[in-house]
Amino acid sequence: MNFEEFQNSARLYVIGALEPEELQDFESARKQYGTAAEDFINQCYGLHEAFALSLKPAKASSAIKDKLMAMVRERQNQSGDAK
Amino acid sequence: MLAIQAGDADALSQLYDRYNGIVKALILRIIHDETSADDLLQEVFMEIWNQAKNFSAEKGKPLGWMVTLTRRRSIDALRKRQAYARAEERLQAEPEQQPLAWVQNVTEQDIHASDTRVLIAKVINSLPPAQQQVIDLAFFQGMSQREIASHTNIPLGTVKTRLELGLKKIYDGLKELKDEL
Numbered sequence: 001m002n003f004e005e006f007q008n009s010a011r012l013y014v015i016g017a018l019e020p021e022e023l024q025d026f027e028s029a030r031k032q033y034g035t036a037a038e039d040f041i042n043q044c045y046g047l048h049e050a051f052a053l054s055l056k057p058a059k060a061s062s063a064i065k066d067k068l069m070a071m072v073r074e075r076q077n078q079s080g081d082a083k
Numbered sequence: 084m085l086a087i088q089a090g091d092a093d094a095l096s097q098l099y100d101r102y103n104g105i106v107k108a109l110i111l112r113i114i115h116d117e118t119s120a121d122d123l124l125q126e127v128f129m130e131i132w133n134q135a136k137n138f139s140a141e142k143g144k145p146l147g148w149m150v151t152l153t154r155r156r157s158i159d160a161l162r163k164r165q166a167y168a169r170a171e172e173r174l175q176a177e178p179e180q181q182p183l184a185w186v187q188n189v190t191e192q193d194i195h196a197s198d199t200r201v202l203i204a205k206v207i208n209s210l211p212p213a214q215q216q217v218i219d220l221a222f223f224q225g226m227s228q229r230e231i232a233s234h235t236n237i238p239l240g241t242v243k244t245r246l247e248l249g250l251k252k253i254y255d256g257l258k259e260l261k262d263e264l
Contacts, residue, residue, distance in 0.1 A: 011250035012228075012243075017221040019228050045147050047250065050257050051222055052150040054204040057104025058111050064125050065099055071125075072092045072132055 001029040007040060014044040084145045087135045095132050102146065103128075106153050112223050113157040123160055127153050158225035206256035214249030217242055 001009070006029045012018045018026055030037045086094030106127055110120045131149060138148050207215065220226045220234065228246065232239040 008247045008251065011254060012221075012246055015218075015222045015250070016225065017228055017246055042142055044254065045143050045151065046257060047253060048150040048154065049144065049147040050203050050253065051207075052105050052109045052146070052153075053200055054207050055105065055108035055112055056200070058107040058120070060103045060107045060124050061121055064121050065096070065103070068099065068125050068128050069092065069096055071129060072095060075132075076090065076092060 001025055001032075003033060003036070006030070006033060006037060010037070010041050010044050011047065014041065014047060084135065084138050084140070087132065088138065095128065098131070098145075099128055102149060105146070106149060109150060109153050110157045113154065113225075114161050119160070119164075123157060127156055130156065154222070154225075161225070202260055203257070206253055206260060209256070210249050210252055214245045214252070217245045218249045218253070221246060 006026070009018060009022065009026045009029070012022075013026055030041070033040075084094075084098075087098065103124065107120055107124045110123045110127070111117065114120060114123065127149075130152060134152070138145065142148075207218075210218070216235070217231055217237075220231045221228075226234065228239060228242050231237070231246075232242045235242070237245075
């Protein structure tokens, strides 16, 4: 697999679209290209961010945040008691 | 994120205020169910709190990490609840909006409110519809190449080519955008 082919596969890899039989070749090439491969894969994760940012933000109920923060504080208190 | 890793609940509160709209939009885009989306939103932020120690700034930005986590969790939820078929029906019932219009009902006000979103959406929407469709199914529905081929009756090789070409165009487009953003 040359580096251009690796790049094509990396973009599929980060969105989980590589088929099982393609994964082995991809992992071999990933080892072969070392740091350059890891850097490129990290850059490809920017695609995730872009897909999310392309969506129109949705409004959440304010009760959700209240429930979330209550759970977090309760967990903090529990771990504080445990100490 | 550093403050959240240190156990600062106020930092989580700020993160929620900043990103809940994006995270919920992504959840909704995957599961197509408003009530479940709110529950999942809460679960995702709880997971962010619990898993914050696994975030590494060297590997990317907080939003990227959150989106990866949200997507995985939403696709899991979709499959666990066996809502896949129902979501598929809804998708098919929305031919005017899906899967091409990733930014829906954009108004002038929205454009001023979010230049970044519009610029990114422009890159994505500049793709041929066939490429948008396969990327949409892979990213937002978590489908494999084989599942996409079966779902769309498109040959597997064509699915792969469309995915590769489409993702490369988006990747290159985003690189160009970085200077503008």
